[in-house]
Amino acid sequence: MEEIRIGVYICWCGSNIAQLIDVKFIAGEIKKLENVIISRDYKYMCSDPGQETLIADIKQNKLNRIVVAACSPRIHEPTFRKALEKAGLNPYMFQMANIREQDSWVHIDKEYATLKAVALVKAAVSRVKHHEPLNKKSVEVNSATMVIGGGITGLTSALEIAQAGKQVYLIEKSDSLGGITAKIDLTYPDLKSAGQMIRPKISQVQNHNLIEVFLNTILEDISGYVGNFSTKVRRNGTSEEITFGNIIVATGLKPFSPVTIPEYKYKVLPDVITSIELEKMLQDGTVKTSDGSKPDNIAIIHCVGSRNEQYHPYCSRTCCSTALKYANQLRSLLPDAHLFDIYADMRAYGKGCEEFYTNTSNKNIMFLMYDQKNGLPEIRKANSSDNAGMIITFSEKLSGENIEVPVDLVILMTAVEAHEDAKEVARLTGISLCGNDFYIEKHPKLDPVATTTDGVYIAGTCQGPKGIDESIVQAKAAAAKVLSMIAMGSIEIEVAVSHVNEEVCCGCQTCIMVCPYKAISFDEEKNVSVVNEALCKGCGTCGSTCPTGAIKSLHFTDIQILSQIEGLLKTESETI
Amino acid sequence: MTFEPTIVSFLCNWCSYTGADLAGTSRIPYSPNLRTIRIMCSGRIEPTFVMKAFREGADGVLMCGCHPGDCHYHEGNYKCLRRYHLLQKYIVQMGIEKERMRLEWISASEGKQFAALADEFTETIKKLGPSKIKKVMETLT
Numbered sequence: 001m002e003e004i005r006i007g008v009y010i011c012w013c014g015s016n017i018a019q020l021i022d023v024k025f026i027a028g029e030i031k032k033l034e035n036v037i038i039s040r041d042y043k044y045m046c047s048d049p050g051q052e053t054l055i056a057d058i059k060q061n062k063l064n065r066i067v068v069a070a071c072s073p074r075i076h077e078p079t080f081r082k083a084l085e086k087a088g089l090n091p092y093m094f095q096m097a098n099i100r101e102q103d104s105w106v107h108i109d110k111e112y113a114t115l116k117a118v119a120l121v122k123a124a125v126s127r128v129k130h131h132e133p134l135n136k137k138s139v140e141v142n143s144a145t146m147v148i149g150g151g152i153t154g155l156t157s158a159l160e161i162a163q164a165g166k167q168v169y170l171i172e173k174s175d176s177l178g179g180i181t182a183k184i185d186l187t188y189p190d191l192k193s194a195g196q197m198i199r200p201k202i203s204q205v206q207n208h209n210l211i212e213v214f215l216n217t218i219l220e221d222i223s224g225y226v227g228n229f230s231t232k233v234r235r236n237g238t239s240e241e242i243t244f245g246n247i248i249v250a251t252g253l254k255p256f257s258p259v260t261i262p263e264y265k266y267k268v269l270p271d272v273i274t275s276i277e278l279e280k281m282l283q284d285g286t287v288k289t290s291d292g293s294k295p296d297n298i299a300i301i302h303c304v305g306s307r308n309e310q311y312h313p314y315c316s317r318t319c320c321s322t323a324l325k326y327a328n329q330l331r332s333l334l335p336d337a338h339l340f341d342i343y344a345d346m347r348a349y350g351k352g353c354e355e356f357y358t359n360t361s362n363k364n365i366m367f368l369m370y371d372q373k374n375g376l377p378e379i380r381k382a383n384s385s386d387n388a389g390m391i392i393t394f395s396e397k398l399s400g401e402n403i404e405v406p407v408d409l410v411i412l413m414t415a416v417e418a419h420e421d422a423k424e425v426a427r428l429t430g431i432s433l434c435g436n437d438f439y440i441e442k443h444p445k446l447d448p449v450a451t452t453t454d455g456v457y458i459a460g461t462c463q464g465p466k467g468i469d470e471s472i473v474q475a476k477a478a479a480a481k482v483l484s485m486i487a488m489g490s491i492e493i494e495v496a497v498s499h500v501n502e503e504v505c506c507g508c509q510t511c512i513m514v515c516p517y518k519a520i521s522f523d524e525e526k527n528v529s530v531v532n533e534a535l536c537k538g539c540g541t542c543g544s545t546c547p548t549g550a551i552k553s554l555h556f557t558d559i560q561i562l563s564q565i566e567g568l569l570k571t572e573s574e575t576i
Numbered sequence: 577m578t579f580e581p582t583i584v585s586f587l588c589n590w591c592s593y594t595g596a597d598l599a600g601t602s603r604i605p606y607s608p609n610l611r612t613i614r615i616m617c618s619g620r621i622e623p624t625f626v627m628k629a630f631r632e633g634a635d636g637v638l639m640c641g642c643h644p645g646d647c648h649y650h651e652g653n654y655k656c657l658r659r660y661h662l663l664q665k666y667i668v669q670m671g672i673e674k675e676r677m678r679l680e681w682i683s684a685s686e687g688k689q690f691a692a693l694a695d696e697f698t699e700t701i702k703k704l705g706p707s708k709i710k711k712v713m714e715t716l717t
Contacts, residue, residue, distance in 0.1 A: 072593075072597045072600070073614070074589075074593070074594065074597060098597075098612070098614075100600065101596070101597040101599075101600030101601060102596055102597065102599075102600055102612055103608075105600040105601070105603055106599055106600050106603070106604060106605055106606055106608075106691065107605065107606075107608040108605050109608065112580070112608040113608055115608075116608045116611065119611050120611060120612075123611070123613070427645070427646070430648060432590065432591070432594070432683070432684040432685070433646075433683070433684075433685065434684075434685045435685040435686070440684060440685070452590060452594075496616075514619075514655055516649050516650040516651050516652070517649075537649060538616055539616055539617035539619055539620065539648075539649035539652050540615065540616055540617055540619065540620030541617060541619030541620060541649065541652045541655050543620060543622070544619065544620050544621060544622040544623075544655075544659075545655070553616075553620060556615060556616060556620060558622065558624065561613065561615070561622075561625055562624070562625065562628050564613055565584060565613065565625060565628045565629050565632060566628070566632055568584060568611045568613070568632075569582065569584070569611075569629070569632035569633045569634060570632070
């Protein structure tokens with residue numbers, strides 16, 4: 001057997017690791033271990049010079065195993081695997097120790113953090129000795145794409161891909177395309193017609209010969225892997241199967257219903273309406289109260305269900321600028337009306353929006369501030385002597401006074417929230433959810449439209465509240481990711497799958513029962529289980545169930561994990 | 577000197593390990609006693625791994641997977657749960673207190689919960705004191 005020669009690299013990550021963890025001490029401790037030829041610390045291992053050092057060391061010192069102690073393997077494992085490949089080593093002869101996210105960033109005591117890091121690195125060294133080279137597998141990419149959601153984001157992605165000459169299946173659960181954008185009158189801050197933007201997009205999609213639109217359609221199940229997915233879709237009671245290589249999830253979000261907020265008496269008082277209900281009036285061109293009269297006093301209340309632990313802790317992002325848009329539209333429609341904008345904080349973020357706020361504030365609109373900590377504004381029905389339909393009472397923050405505002409119409413700037421079926425779509429596509437049921441991207445900055453499932457991308461408001469402009473940016477980014485994958489034609493997939501040792505397999509078929517992917521079948525002739533590598537996703541459940549130890553979960557083998565445990569615990573007596 | 581236990585944690589790649597990473601990116605401090613081994617799915621946790629950890633001197637073993645219904649591999653966490661119940665009976669027979677082993681569900685967004693769990697489990701193990709099993713094993717072999 002070839003002599004094991006390990007190179008170990010302890011990253012400072014600037015000061016992220018080095019300020020709490022004694023990197024030089026670790027490098028010194030690790031140098032003492034058997035088979036460790038090189039043990040260094042370096043400022044940024046992921047940088048080009050960092051990787052070049054690693055590559056040069058592999059070549060000069062005939063290293064055949066590498067350990068990098070740095071950030072989470074979920075971030076830079078692919079980076080270092082590529083570096084190994086460049087140096088001519090199999091990328092799987094590598095192990096990372098996470099001493100940043102799971103050490104220096106979460107501990108306070110320098111000594112303990114350093115000792116923990118030593119243990120983690122020793123475990124990695126102990127594991128990497130048992131690593132085996134694995135060959136990547138190349139599969140062809142099906143050039144069709146499934147886009148889920150027919151709102152502005154899904155439409156944009158579908159068009160981008162179809163215009164590049166590739167087939168798109170656009171799945172929409174409702175009976176029409178356009179989503180929320182089709183329900184709004186004007187956009188902000190430019191006050192342009194949303195309809196004039198969305199309608200041509202809808203007809204382009206409907207008339208494109210490379211886009212097949214599925215309305216009133218639900219997904220029953222998705223199987224396969226990057227480049228080769230298939231799904232069963234059900235519409236009008238019939239089920240059909242489609243195959244595609246990539247998925248863009250653009251399922252959007254929905255407005256929050258303010259019925260649960262007692263202070264606002266939504267659905268109790270008929271002239272308390274939501275922003276989306278006002279949009280309908282604006283599209284129709286008339287703003288009226290429930291009895292058909294012209295409102296003299298109108299209030300817009302911000303942060304309805306947003307930034308409040310009781311409802312939604314997050315900011316819904318678009319409501320402040322939308323409220324300013326309403327102030328402008330109402331001022332034009334009703335030049336003599338008294339307009340009150342009751343806000344918690346004015347968050348008119350983004351290009352042109354602060355200017356939009358400044359312009360709006362010159363249009364004879366009364367801006368009043370409230371603080372959610374001091375309770376929400378309360379709406380009540382007015383007395384007949386009040387000369388208005390309702391009264392809003394609240395503590396005005398800037399003046400410090402409790403004030404009463406007489407109003408005939410109240411517009412609630414409702415929060416937005418994830419769809420009820422967001423979880424189901426996440427389960428089908430293998431996406432993770434954040435605490436508020438929005439989808440989590442692979443990396444918020446480095447890979448914002450990818451997800452942890454290869455071949456599945458997210459775009460638009462299913463990822464979090466955002467405006468039309470930002471949704472379109474993501475729609476185009478996701479389409480570009482998909483098109484680049486289609487252009488490559490083939491993709492290398494994970495080979496850390498399960499493998500059956502036919503000599504040891506007793507033919508009990510327990511593995512077949514536990515496999516969630518039906519990836520294992522039984523060879524009656526040989527009386528052994530057989531793994532279909534294309535279907536296996538490498539969860540390892542069969543490996544831990546096999547009574548004879550015949551199944552090996554590649555890259556997570558028993559000996560690799562047991563050695564890692566040993567390495568993790570051997571350190572105690574030696575260092576403390 | 578106060579007793580600082582060593583705890584081995586097995587975290588699934590998709591939910592729990594990502595949740596632990598989130599505790600890091602959110603800079604939520606917790607006790608440094610946990611030493612993590614990443615596996616792809618909690619369904620991969622073999623009873624042997626847990627026994628090995630105790631044998632090598634772990635004072636506690638924590639296993640974390642995705643919440644029921646959220647498993648990246650559909651149902652690996654249920655497989656883990658079934659084994660956990662059996663394993664709990666087994667370790668008691670071996671003379672290991674059942675409180676030394678825990679299975680919890682941590683999602684990718686539960687950094688805060690992960691940190692709280694790490695602290696709480698560390699406290700539990702501190703109260704139990706050092707595990708005797710390693711010494712027993714040494715005398716036997």
